[in-house]
Amino acid sequence: MTDMKRRDLLRYSAAGVVTTATVLVGAQGLAASGPASGRQNAAPEDPRDFDEVYKGKKIKGKHNAARDKDELRINNKKLALTVISTLFIPEDGSAPHVGLGYISAINHYDPVEIDNDKHKDGLKKLAKKVVDILGDLELSDEAAKDHKH
Amino acid sequence: MAVVRKSIAVMTSAEKTAFIDALRQFKTTSANGRNYNWYIDQHITFFSRTSDNISHAHQSPSFFPWHREYLRLLELDLQTVSGNPEIFIPYWDWTGTTSPFTADFLGSITNGSVSSGNFSPSWGWAIYRSSIATSFLQRRLGQNASRPTATTVNTVQGYTVYDRSPWNSTVSSSYRNRNEIELHNRVHNYVGGHMGTREAPNDPAFWLHHCNIDRLWWLWQSNRGIDTYQPRTGTTSGVIDNTETMRPFAAGRTPFAVRDISALEYSYA
Numbered sequence: 396m397t398d399m400k401r402r403d404l405l406r407y408s409a410a411g412v413v414t415t416a417t418v419l420v421g422a423q424g425l426a427a428s429g430p431a432s433g434r435q436n437a438a439p440e441d442p443r444d445f446d447e448v449y450k451g452k453k454i455k456g457k458h459n460a461a462r463d464k465d466e467l468r469i470n471n472k473k474l475a476l477t478v479i480s481t482l483f484i485p486e487d488g489s490a491p492h493v494g495l496g497y498i499s500a501i502n503h504y505d506p507v508e509i510d511n512d513k514h515k516d517g518l519k520k521l522a523k524k525v526v527d528i529l530g531d532l533e534l535s536d537e538a539a540k541d542h543k544h
Numbered sequence: 545m546a547v548v549r550k551s552i553a554v555m556t557s558a559e560k561t562a563f564i565d566a567l568r569q570f571k572t573t574s575a576n577g578r579n580y581n582w583y584i585d586q587h588i589t590f591f592s593r594t595s596d597n598i599s600h601a602h603q604s605p606s607f608f609p610w611h612r613e614y615l616r617l618l619e620l621d622l623q624t625v626s627g628n629p630e631i632f633i634p635y636w637d638w639t640g641t642t643s644p645f646t647a648d649f650l651g652s653i654t655n656g657s658v659s660s661g662n663f664s665p666s667w668g669w670a671i672y673r674s675s676i677a678t679s680f681l682q683r684r685l686g687q688n689a690s691r692p693t694a695t696t697v698n699t700v701q702g703y704t705v706y707d708r709s710p711w712n713s714t715v716s717s718s719y720r721n722r723n724e725i726e727l728h729n730r731v732h733n734y735v736g737g738h739m740g741t742r743e744a745p746n747d748p749a750f751w752l753h754h755c756n757i758d759r760l761w762w763l764w765q766s767n768r769g770i771d772t773y774q775p776r777t778g779t780t781s782g783v784i785d786n787t788e789t790m791r792p793f794a795a796g797r798t799p800f801a802v803r804d805i806s807a808l809e810y811s812y813a
Contacts, residue, residue, distance in 0.1 A: 479603065479713060480712070480713070480714050481603075481712075481713040481714060481725075482713060482714050482715065482716055482721065482725060484722075484725055484726050486689065486690065486730075491716060493714045493716070499675075500675035500741055500742040500743070501675055501676070501740065501741055502740060503591070503732075503740060503741055503742045503744070504728070504729035504730075504732040504733055504740060504744075505688065505689070505729065505732075505733045505740060524688075527687065527688075528676075528684065528687075528688070528736065528737070528740065529676060530655075530656055530684075532676050532677055532678050532682070533676075533677045534675065534676065534677060535674055535675055535676060535677040537673050537674060537675045537743070538675035538676075
């Protein structure tokens, strides 16, 4: 066996190990989310969660049961979220209504309705709005600082 | 000394230059124990509820008087730092056609950034505590919202009750909340970039916008009564009552104390 071939063999072996590990983690994930598993620590994924790319930026959203605990990252930078109850006055002239909305350092005057009843896509809407505001730029560490309303 | 706050549409070029030069000077020179970045710090701090669970600056009745005191202090500091007692904060009536975002005033915008000229870093304007990773002031005119029209302003000015329970951003028929959401928030979002953020006073347009909001409140007071703040007395939970000090301002700076602008040494032209 030449040196080159040995290196290739090592590389493929390493890749094989990674693949196996991924499959195992996946299987555990499936087992944990099943009703019969009885495990408490692996919460089922919320169907509203997302991890995708929008306009070249990675947007990752995770929902949690407790109010004010939802999480959002843009290109792996955290954006601290605050949930407020507010009057929404649509610019299209439709009727004002009260609902829960997310605000953050970036959309401080522009709450995005969480919309848990109809489309359930408030967090993703917020993610896209923030990407549109950032343009070519990124969030800074200041955006991750919590605040209370 | 008493000043007359003018519209940006009628400012002379000398008045514009004096105003922006005083702002720039205040970035690096303290006056009366404060500097420009103190104002950004206070805006961030008092946007949150304080430890006694009071909302001082936004989403609460004290939205108008808190910003009135905030602007009055800045006007005083700009006069002090520049040694020019005639400096005034101008107002930007965003229903009109005159824009403050020009090369000779608040700076022109290239692809969303103020990257050269007035209010650029090379001119002497350092962005502070930005939640957007950039050293350039950001503006995204019209991307996220349109400007309120004169019709919308008239509708909002027509609300007869200053504010009412539950004293927050859910109140549907109070002058304070309709103005805060439909006029005030919307213009922050119309300008966009830093004006839409928690650290909005990084953009000098903040003062021109809030000056117009204060002018509208004063016009409303002139119609409905100068002493019309609600809640009047007592200790309503989570909000500033008429005779309660607004933080971070000095003891005695209450909504009642700032109700009459003629006692605050300014007027609107």
